[in-house]
Amino acid sequence: MNFNAVWLIAQKELRDALRNRWFLLYTVIFGGLVLALSMLSRPDVEFTQLAEYNRTVTGLVNLVLLFVPLMALTFGASSISGERETGALKYLLTQPIDRGEVLLGKFLGLASAQLSTLMLGFGVAGVILSTRGGGDGLSGYVVMTGMACLLSLAMLSVGFLISALAHKTSTALGAALFLWLLLVFVGDLGLIGAAIVTQMPTQTTLLLAMVNPLQLFKMASIFSTLSSLEVLGPAGLYASDTFGGMFMPLMLAGLVLWILLPLGLAQFAFARKGDGG
Template identity: 35%
Template structure:
């Protein structure tokens, strides 16, 4: 693969992302909500085990869990199908550039755009926390930022896969929204139903959970933020007892 071609496609995707009104809306919404959650979270800390950066990060996890998968899936789902529907994909491939280079460039461009959005949101939230409570637990905050970027990378990959398999933008968006709904809501219900119906043990339930990037994100976030793994239920206790804290982080 030619790195120059990949870089050109990457720049093109980043530029188009910043011209996309939905991307701008998502970025502004995520940044404002992250700042507001951080500001409100630093008030009336009470007697919680987690405080400062740690407690507010727990709030940001829920925000990121809802918005980042939706944003990544939607951006990824239209990147190929939109060009195919407009006819620009064939024009692009008529140049001395390979399909792998186009794919890699688009992925990197969209990922860097998501990195910008997530970093801005976490940065604004971090500033609000820092001036209210200081730098306590800032390491956990930064680590959760990195975990959120991994989540963005995972859902973006799924979104691009949807885009490759569809020809119409409307179909791509519809499938992306369904996948988001499945990952966030139906997946939990499906796991619970499977456990009850097939009488699954903890170990197979854990392996099923690994197929959902949002579930892995929640587990990793709890492993980073707290030592109370019972928050995750039997699966969380199984992970900790089997692999330990750091072993779980490495495996996941």
């Protein structure tokens, strides 16, 4: 592995992302929503600060669930297929560089851009929260930020897999949007429906929900912010009781798996393509 080449591709991807209007639009919208969410507050009277802080943070969880997968999936999906379509990738691959180096460089570059957006959003929110005395929740906030970063990387990784498999950018973007709908809405709706219709046991519902990386992020963030999962009802309590101290490591491992597995598969698909691009 030539890390100079990886770094070079990463820099190129990052530069491209920072010049990409869609990326800037995503960043502005995300930052704006975070700002608005953080600034919403009721009159400051005793005992409300913590609740307001928690409410803001859980609002951020919701925002991340909606926004980050969309951004990461679409950018990931167009990462390879876009250059494949223009022919730039084919030309790049005629140079002394491996496909693995190209993939990793692209991933790191786009990941840096994505994480930059997240850091910006969470940084802005944190500054505002700090003016309202959010010191007690600092560790939870940091954990949530970290989990949001992992979710972003996981979704980017899935986007790369889509991109490696698709021949056209339009196909890749379509698949990415479909997957976004599936992960954010359809999957949960289906599971809710199934849980109601089949009277699904709590543990089954929980385990099926945990297949979705968005749920992993959500549960980990809520746990780190509120120090309990009671707000998620019986399934949350079951998760606390069953996993105990292993809960957070489990969530972490789940998200890391969601990063590594699709990226590995993307590399496999990209290497098997063998079509010069």
